[in-house]
């Protein structure tokens with residue numbers, strides 16, 4: 443399977459390119475970067491520290507997407523929407539890991555997914571996707587006598603907050619309680635907030651160092667507290683999941699899929 447990586451010089455882009463190179467049955471068809479990036483024009487293999495590959499990092503996403511069977515995109519929301527439109531035109535499988543998408547960006551993904559298979563997940567690790575399923579189940583069983591708080595920590599370079607995974611966990615908890623997350627979420631607290639409203643789902647964001655991604659979902663009641671958590675210690679888990687998603691999506695009808703579909707959870 444020919445897989446291209448947009449944003450191939452990013453933290454995840456490098457991981458993804460290496461993962462494709464190491465996966466049997468997959469070939470790395472090329473990589474792009476944003477115009478002006480130092481990586482443009484460099485040999486992709488050399489960028490990864492894996493010797494010369496003969497494929498140069500380009501900035502022409504249209505050609506990369508047209509020539510690949512699947513493209514993996516961990517870039518920025520604006521770039522992802524653009525890539526989704528291109529993937530729809532050529533009916534190329536698209537795997538999207540970019541977080542911080544607005545409702546309009548997500549609507550653009552849904553439109554593109556009427557023409558090609560797109561897998562979109564805030565977190566491609568198997569462990570986190572199990573945590574999502576467990577969170578939904580626990581929220582359904584425990585009910586709103588248990589206050590739900592979601593705490594996440596990431597490295598100092600992360601630009602969006604709360605993390606896409608934390609919001610995904612909030613959505614899973616809200617689904618379990620049969621409410622819409624937008625009606626109950628509190629994404630940050632500051633100053634005189636008053637007492638906690640019943641049914642609220644709260645988020646707390648920590649940033650620092652090189653933390654790859656820690657998430658804890660707390661269910662706090664009078665007299666007890668349940669905590670479900672996940673800690674990622676290597677970005678390789680996301681890259682492995684994304685390549686698995688690309689292989690799964692090949693041959694699927696057009697649609698917007700999640701990692702839960704890929705894993706059959």
Ligand code: NAD
Nearest residue numbers: 449452453454475476516517521539540541564565566680
């Ligand atoms: P990063 O800043 O290191 O990498 C992003 C790369 O995209 C950069 O190299 C940038 O130049 C490139 N880029 C931006 N616009 C582009 C364009 N138009 N064309 C081509 N390349 C372009 O960031 P990162 O840490 O690799 O994270 C990237 C995204 O992936 C973030 O949204 C992050 O939250 C998300 N992420 C998701 C998961 C997951 O499992 N879903 C895991 C880790 C990170």
